Amino acid sequence: xxxxxxxxxxxxxxxxxxxxxxxxxxxxxxxxxxxxxxxxxxxxxxxxxxxxxxxxxxxxxxxxxxxxxxxxxxxxxxxxxxxxxxxxxxxxxxxxxxxxxxxxxxxxxxxxxxxxxxxxxxxxxxxxxxxxxxxxxxxxxxxxxx
Amino acid sequence: xxxxxxxxxxxxxxxxxxxxxxxxxxxxxxxxxxxxxxxxxxxxxxxxxxxxxxxxxxxxxxxxxxxxxxxxxxxxxxxxxxxxxxxxxxxxxxxxxxxxxxxxxxxxxxxxxxxxxxxxxxxxxxxxxxxxxxxxxxxxxxxxxx
DNA sequence: TATTGTTATACTCTATAACTATA
DNA sequence: TATAGTTATAGAGTATAACAATA
Numbered sequence: 024x025x026x027x028x029x030x031x032x033x034x035x036x037x038x039x040x041x042x043x044x045x046x047x048x049x050x051x052x053x054x055x056x057x058x059x060x061x062x063x064x065x066x067x068x069x070x071x072x073x074x075x076x077x078x079x080x081x082x083x084x085x086x087x088x089x090x091x092x093x094x095x096x097x098x099x100x101x102x103x104x105x106x107x108x109x110x111x112x113x114x115x116x117x118x119x120x121x122x123x124x125x126x127x128x129x130x131x132x133x134x135x136x137x138x139x140x141x142x143x144x145x146x147x148x149x150x151x152x153x154x155x156x157x158x159x160x161x162x163x164x165x166x167x168x169x
Numbered sequence: 170x171x172x173x174x175x176x177x178x179x180x181x182x183x184x185x186x187x188x189x190x191x192x193x194x195x196x197x198x199x200x201x202x203x204x205x206x207x208x209x210x211x212x213x214x215x216x217x218x219x220x221x222x223x224x225x226x227x228x229x230x231x232x233x234x235x236x237x238x239x240x241x242x243x244x245x246x247x248x249x250x251x252x253x254x255x256x257x258x259x260x261x262x263x264x265x266x267x268x269x270x271x272x273x274x275x276x277x278x279x280x281x282x283x284x285x286x287x288x289x290x291x292x293x294x295x296x297x298x299x300x301x302x303x304x305x306x307x308x309x310x311x312x313x314x315x
Numbered sequence: 316t317a318t319t320g321t322t323a324t325a326c327t328c329t330a331t332a333a334c335t336a337t338a
Numbered sequence: 339t340a341t342a343g344t345t346a347t348a349g350a351g352t353a354t355a356a357c358a359a360t361a
Contacts, residue, residue, distance in 0.1 A: 027291075030279060030282040031298055032286045032298050033285060035305060042308045042309065043186045044186070045312055132176070132179065135179060136175040136176040138307065139175065139178070139307050148175070148178060150296070151297075158185065159185060161284070161285050162285060165285075166195070
């Protein structure tokens with residue numbers, strides 16, 4: 024049995040990241056949405072949201088959100104509604120089409136999880152999640168250092 | 170002990186993907202290169218390459234490669250050299266600066282792997298790699314279906 | 316005829332800076 | 339004075355289509 028190296032593990036993580044990206048790209052093609060617009064829609068799941076809050080959540084400039092919302096308004100996924108108490112602000116609000124897209128995202132996510140891990144077995148799944156959590160914790164700590 | 174769900178595992182994978190992206194973004198800031206240019210440089214590790222081959226490898230249009238190479242020529246990372254036998258073709262060739270950047274990428278990769286998995290222990294590391302390989306295999310199969 | 320790379324054009328995401336309307 | 343959003347401007351990545359030079 025060959026000893027496995029740390030680099031081999033990192034290579035696997037990178038490969039999985041690429042697969043996740045490819046899967047997202049597939050969803051984009053099918054839905055006609057782009058990654059940034061999907062992310063914005065995803066963040067509307069909790070209800071109508073101001074552009075300022077979206078910019079903060081997405082870690083992007085307010086100007087950028089203006090453009091993304093323009094696109095989603097044009098495609099019919101959201102509308103700009105007046106804020107009930109603050110006349111400066113706008114509530115980005117999903118339309119029926121937008122809500123359907125969000126529901127589709129959730130369903131697609133759950134389906135992928137089932138197909139990837141549905142047959143894994145309880146104990147191995149728990150062990151895998153533990154290892155992933157440890158990796159995430161170390162990675163996060165490294166990112167915060169720099 | 171709570172039963173862990175497939176969705177929890179997929180959420181971890183997505184979180185790790187985001188961390189990988191963030192780490193790449195950090196490298197971009199430090200090096201002054203962009204993700205697409207880093208990927209192109211990375212693919213020059215095997216030696217000078219035609220733009221056509223780069224476009225095929227990166228799954229991107231030839232026109233796009235023209236722009237990326239323009240940028241890397243301007244930053245001094247590569248030069249365009251004539252192909253020895255095909256006068257239509259160009260060999261994108263790393264400069265000393267470009268080769269240094271590629272070496273830096275490799276070093277940074279190895280360092281990250283050591284910091285993430287260096288203390289994991291032989292058996293747990295081997296088990297983790299096995300789980301990751303299984304996940305990659307299932308994911309790849311799913312992507313090829315669609 | 317087919318291939319390599321470029322020019323022309325266009326769309327999206329991203330950023331900074333200046334500005335308007337409102338708080 | 340501070341905040342929410344827009345206009346103006348710019349750069350990077352991406353794409354298609356038409357074209358020149360070469361194979």
